[in-house]
Amino acid sequence: MRLLKIHIKKYKQLNDFTINFKSIERSVGKDPFRFLIGRNGVGKTSLLEAMGLIFTCIMQDETPGFYFEMMYSIELDGVTVKIEVQPNGDILQLSQRGIPGNAHEIDTESRLQVHVVDSTGMKTRLDLRKRPFSEWKEYHPRRIIGYASGPTNIFEDVLLHSPEESIKSDIYDARHGSPAEQDYDLQMLEIEHSLINLHRLYDDASYLYIDGETSKYVLLCLSAAIPSLYSEKEPKLDKRYIALREKLFDMIGGVKPIGVTFVVDEEKLKEYIESHQVPPRFQLLVKWMSTQRELPKDQAICHVWNISRDKTNTSNAIFNQSIKKERVAFFSISGHQNDEYRCQGFGFDINPFDLLTMLLVAKREGFLLDAHLMFKHKGLEQLIHEDALSDGEYLWVGRLGLVLLSRANGNGDVLFLFDEPDVHLNESWNEQFVEMLHQLSENDKGKTKDEFIIATHSTLLLTDADPDQLYLLERSRIEPTHVAPMSISTFAANRAEISKRIFGVDSPIGQYSMRLLKEKFNSEDKRELVDLMKKVGPGYYRFRIHTQIEKLEQSKDNEEGGKENITSDEED
Template structure:
């Protein structure tokens, strides 16, 4: 997945009537730089909102209830995974002011129209924000809610049909109601005259946001990789080897789908029933017949050092951690039931661009309650006790590896908690995690000259806001690859010097206001200032 361009007609926050062109970018990582408040994050939000709306329009079981108050045109390349052998195609999509969607596909040199349901989407659009940017998360929550609504509709139908096998007329009425109201959720099977419905497969939403709960699940999904994997993807993290994992599920208040219990049962069969610690009374005969679980709420305690366990997971999930992640993530999404009703009402509106807060993890039907990590020397720490920088690296690099092919990553300041050495290596490690995934692309907002120095200028875009509070974006004019950090912060971050303003003010006072002779000025500089280009310049000026 590569976003090649986006054109906005109308206004989204500080963005207005602009075209964003990324066709000249070659690296899979694109950096958006600029001062605080310049609008970098708003561009990520617009990309997320556009793909979220597109998914709602493409998927028959999802609903686009209100159109967005602006027009968006997207051009992107993606793998068309509907073919037997996935083929790269270029897609041009227009989301009109009235909400209608039209698209063209380019195969070789020809463009051809394609109906909405056949528009190739990215496999994943993955979001991450280091701070409290709930605005970026909003687009992801909208589509997560759409998925939950489908699960709720399916659960409501099953509940209404329970015990109605004798009353055929009522069964027919219920089936016809759901067929007419929710054609994208169900498909009919005709047996003589009455309609009988099957539940269609409902894939997870394309958009996935890496918040705290999802981050723990992400690392848990990677826990069955060999140690060499963690050495390659997380080389800077001392406690990088998963040692113990506790998965808690609670299905007592969730809209359970038939495969929900099956996925949990599959996990229990891998680790063994001795690993299950019940959190409620055992299921009765009727509950067990439906779910085949001894408990509707329990902890599954997994010793990740257990002999043969890795092989069992590889065989069950075909050696693909993403399969394990998705089976558990779709259970986690059932926790949307606990969201505030007002938030859910707003998130169902395509033109809603306000703030929402996701509830705490304690209300989730599935969560990671304990994840022990081990160092090479055997020292153990909890995942929750990692530093902010360690956690940030695990989330971003782990996501880059897990979702990989045909994915678009929207990372809002993923390097804020990293020390200078880790910032210097961040691009290298991100590319390593994305190794072998030429079809993936990451947009990264950053204030770090370390990342910029790792990228060619075609992959660095300067975002600025004018006096009318309108945001503009343009490629940087000078080569950034290999440029010194001092040069970059002066060119693009509004600094005239590479030392602190406190030191600048003190130097100005001592050299211009204190009445010191040149000899005294030299003595003060040598005694009070650390080594810097500024110190060398001042001494040279006094000498001249």
């Protein structure tokens, strides 16, 4: 998919805001990486949230609560079509233009107005009364994935809670809030449709939000499964995926996975088994966790152990304690030859991204209570688990590993919303971030079919950004947030110039060190300047101190030379 245009009437800092996305064909890399840049508070995160709200709502036949217009493209069977979506307002629009509307011809019931523009430019409006937009799956992004670093983001609400609450509200309105004379069949149809959307929301996991806590599930799924490629004779493992996975793991010390542990709610497990009503998304997990003994290696499920335990949960009240029954299972990981390690007990056909969505849905439903990965670092024998990794290692694997998992899960059309992915990463990793993004997102034909919207302040990331991939957001007291023209190209540019021209940085060093240096620059004390130069790192300001020392030495030599000449003249 490719985003083409978004207009937002009013959402947080965004007021009558429009962004037109440029064609990637003009960029150097021709990859769909869109960088939102600008100072704090201009609305970069708000724009990411608004995008998530719009898509999660329209895919459930809802509106986000603010007026919008959006245009994006989808490739169907090698042909690109454009989708235009906005809230439905035919009657209002026609009355404002003085055109009488025919109620039989105009859709006044649907919340959305959707047009499809084919490759010839012919524009057709979808009849959402016959088939709601939630059922036009071919015109949807296959998935919306959000990853945020800041404490004020609401991605979890946008991608998970907001769609659920909106659908539940529709069900309530249909049951209790509608007029008594409403047609009963129509009322039941609306409720049925809302329930279908609700089940789809739970089961399809079309919207995923990953944060620091759930990053470990990305690490676990990378370690426990490999996508298979089906040839004419038999399935085989994806060698490209294996090589990229190993490259990621080598950057965090060379991870060698040993096994994974799942902890589930035993009462819910028992309920699922007895009722035979297991949610489709985690049927496999229920199957794995319901086996209480180790099975032979040639069978589909091989536990090293699977036990039940009672665990005490203590609330804030000192005397309020409860016993929670948990089922714990350990699955070993084998196949380390040629780095083809995976959990044999999960079966050959399980896709690592499907495994991730299953675990996240099971966690959201309260069935999966915890999960752990046991591993060793290459060349070391100590067995450790994921808590031994640093925040930066966690987030590096979480962000880029998510891209690799998505690449192995289909034909693209995933919308990634990354809010400051450079946070917690060292400069070496930030230097490699965009390059790794290219490698991990490209398919076998060297193309990236997913869409990436990345909000960042990192000048290092921006040196890898083509001018046509950049969108500078600005606002002032008299002008709302808007996309401003770029004054420079950041591609392969000097980072100090990027900081100065885009983020308004006046100095290449911090204000504290600058103040101290200014106090010393005009010093006449050579010893003081020599001591200062020992503390200052390489660069312009060290050179400037060195120059000042040379001037003092030259001045002293001149004075001493002058005195010698005067003495000589007097003697003569």
